[in-house]
Amino acid sequence: MRHQGKLHPYLYILPALLIVLLFRALPIAGAFAGSVLDYDIGGSHGFVGLANYARMLADGRFWNSVTNTVFFVLGVVPLAIVIPLFLAMLLRGRLAGKSVYRTIYFLPVVTSAVAVSVVWTWLFNPEAGPVNRVLAAVGIEPLLWLREPRGIFELLLAPLGVHPQGTLAGPSLALVSLMIVSIWKSIGYNTVLFLAGLESIPGELYEAARLDGAGRWGVFRHVTWPMLSPTTYYVLIMSTIASFQTFALVYVMTPPPGGGPLGTTNLIVFYLFQKAFDRFDIGYASAISVFLFVVLLVLTLAQRRLAGRRVHYQ
Amino acid sequence: MKPGSLSGAGQHVLLVAGSLVMMLPFIWMIATSLEQGGFANYVEAWSRVAFGRYFLNTIMVTSLTVLGVLITSCLAAYAFATMEFRGRSVLFLLFLSTMMVPQPVYLAPSYVILSRLRWIDTYMALIVPWTANVFSIFLLRQHFMTLPRSLYEAATLDGCGRLEYLWRVVLPLSRSVIATVILFNVIGSWNSFMWPLVVTHSEELRVLQVGLSYFNQELSSNYQLLMAASTFCTLPLLLMFVLTQKQIVASYARSGIKS
Numbered sequence: 292m293r294h295q296g297k298l299h300p301y302l303y304i305l306p307a308l309l310i311v312l313l314f315r316a317l318p319i320a321g322a323f324a325g326s327v328l329d330y331d332i333g334g335s336h337g338f339v340g341l342a343n344y345a346r347m348l349a350d351g352r353f354w355n356s357v358t359n360t361v362f363f364v365l366g367v368v369p370l371a372i373v374i375p376l377f378l379a380m381l382l383r384g385r386l387a388g389k390s391v392y393r394t395i396y397f398l399p400v401v402t403s404a405v406a407v408s409v410v411w412t413w414l415f416n417p418e419a420g421p422v423n424r425v426l427a428a429v430g431i432e433p434l435l436w437l438r439e440p441r442g443i444f445e446l447l448l449a450p451l452g453v454h455p456q457g458t459l460a461g462p463s464l465a466l467v468s469l470m471i472v473s474i475w476k477s478i479g480y481n482t483v484l485f486l487a488g489l490e491s492i493p494g495e496l497y498e499a500a501r502l503d504g505a506g507r508w509g510v511f512r513h514v515t516w517p518m519l520s521p522t523t524y525y526v527l528i529m530s531t532i533a534s535f536q537t538f539a540l541v542y543v544m545t546p547p548p549g550g551g552p553l554g555t556t557n558l559i560v561f562y563l564f565q566k567a568f569d570r571f572d573i574g575y576a577s578a579i580s581v582f583l584f585v586v587l588l589v590l591t592l593a594q595r596r597l598a599g600r601r602v603h604y605q
Numbered sequence: 606m607k608p609g610s611l612s613g614a615g616q617h618v619l620l621v622a623g624s625l626v627m628m629l630p631f632i633w634m635i636a637t638s639l640e641q642g643g644f645a646n647y648v649e650a651w652s653r654v655a656f657g658r659y660f661l662n663t664i665m666v667t668s669l670t671v672l673g674v675l676i677t678s679c680l681a682a683y684a685f686a687t688m689e690f691r692g693r694s695v696l697f698l699l700f701l702s703t704m705m706v707p708q709p710v711y712l713a714p715s716y717v718i719l720s721r722l723r724w725i726d727t728y729m730a731l732i733v734p735w736t737a738n739v740f741s742i743f744l745l746r747q748h749f750m751t752l753p754r755s756l757y758e759a760a761t762l763d764g765c766g767r768l769e770y771l772w773r774v775v776l777p778l779s780r781s782v783i784a785t786v787i788l789f790n791v792i793g794s795w796n797s798f799m800w801p802l803v804v805t806h807s808e809e810l811r812v813l814q815v816g817l818s819y820f821n822q823e824l825s826s827n828y829q830l831l832m833a834a835s836t837f838c839t840l841p842l843l844l845m846f847v848l849t850q851k852q853i854v855a856s857y858a859r860s861g862i863k864s
Contacts, residue, residue, distance in 0.1 A: 299767065303684035304696065307677040310737035314715065315703035321714030378623060381616050394850045395624045398631065401846045403796040405814040406839045409821045410634045413828045421633050480857060487858035536707050539798045543818050560709045567713040568803055576713045584710045
């Protein structure tokens with residue numbers, strides 16, 4: 292399509308472009324620039340080279356937030372894939388009440404993370420919260436949930452007389468509580484994605500597999516799983532990126548200044564937030580931003596590479 | 606029955622059990638909100654802090670943001686989809702690449718930019734940076750590209766200008782994608798938390814999510830009032846969702862396939 296004036300197309304793009312340049316491209320560049328500056332509430336005090344990065348590598352609290360984030364992502368992502376995949380398998384095809392189920396599973400997705408966090412803080416309340424009341428009804432001792440700094444493996448193995456320490460103790464029960472909420476909130480979205488993926492698989496493939504004598508598991512392994520791999524891959528990447536960015540859950544459920552009991556729920560974005568806006572340590576926060584960006588980029592590229600051979604695009 | 610699925614009854618038992626787990630937090634939220642005071646809890650929560658103000662702020666910020674997104678996205682997507690010009694693919698790539706960078710990465714520098722503009726603690730800071738949305742541009746562009754060119758030729762023969770063609774022909778043919786864009790941005794804007802928390806300080810500018818989080822900090826033990834507040838803060842969006850659930854679910858499913 293030819294246009295009459297040469298200026299026209301740019302005028303159409305201009306409003307979006309201005310916003311994208313000023314409020315996306317510029318601050319993204321700013322994160323890189325800020326990471327090599329000594330920048331605080333008074334503005335820039337000059338170039339400091341890689342000093343912010345050196346400080347980051349030597350900062351125990353930073354590494355604590357990285358460890359917590361790794362625990363969190365490893366705890367959330369597999370379950371945020373397996374549970375929705377299972378639900379989607381149950382929901383596919385023509386099923387009575389399908390849209391009702393789908394609506395219910397989807398409710399937490401559209402609910403704000405803040406409201407969800409306020410509600411779950413009450414559910415996990417150690418003194419009178421419903422979760423402990425339910426546990427008491429089946430004879431389980433009340434747990435501290437969001438206030439429990441001890442690691443989950445430490446708690447599970449204590450009755451056997453085993454006491455793992457440090458990283459081996461695993462994520463604190465407080466962090467596990469956040470994982471539960473995060474999984475609960477993401478199930479609906481991932482289920483809908485898997486459902487769309489499942490329903491795009493042509494029915495003839497199932498018939499062919501059954502004619503070849505494949506059982507239920509065989510059909511899943513040789514037809515469903517490979518045909519679903521682009522969806523699985525997409526869900527994997529999106530869930531990983533999203534869990535890396537968890538903020539509201541930490542902020543509301545294990546409120547500032549702590550980042551949870553003994554800092555055990557301090558995730559990297561929360562730590563970045565503390566540095567940038569409690570201390571106005573913008574230069575240091577920028578170095579953490581760049582670290583986060585690079586990690587996510589590398590993870591996405593690595594997943595793409597690993598999946599590249601296995602993902603089966605039609 | 607499809608191969609690989611369970612028998613009908615077993616399937617429903619599992620799905621109902623799952624539904625209960627998903628619903629329980631909401632049920633407990635409402636049940637707790639009605640304990641002791643009953644509906645009076647709602648009245649008290651509402652009047653303890655300026656929830657009315659927070660609601661108005663959120664409604665204003667959300668509607669202006671979505672309006673801005675619609676204007677900037679339709680114009681840009683239209684140009685990207687139907688016009689030829691130098692730098693088109695470079696600009697489009699620039700747009701897409703900013704979408705790949707997560708918001709927390711550029712949060713601190715954004716604050717610096719906003720303070721240079723003297724926009725910290727203003728509605729401008731809450732609205733303007735979000736009036737362009739690359740994902741919306743992408744969705745609209747994909748759709749605009751599917752419209753046949755013959756439509757444009759016929760319209761220009763009738764003396765229809767470019768902008769007029771967009772308004773009179775393209776947009777009416779894009780209702781479903783526009784609905785998707787509106788729903789995504791309403792949900793995103795209504796629920797956004799980190800950004801308004803960072804760029805505003807005064808109570809008059811608090812949006813609902815920020816207001817609720819402060820309310821939570823102030824009243825950390827009064828769960829009846831907290832659950833009442835959580836209920837009325839989530840109700841508008843839940844209602845919108847239940848009324849438009851088909852469209853929303855389809856939109857989310859589409860977002861996955863398109864990417």
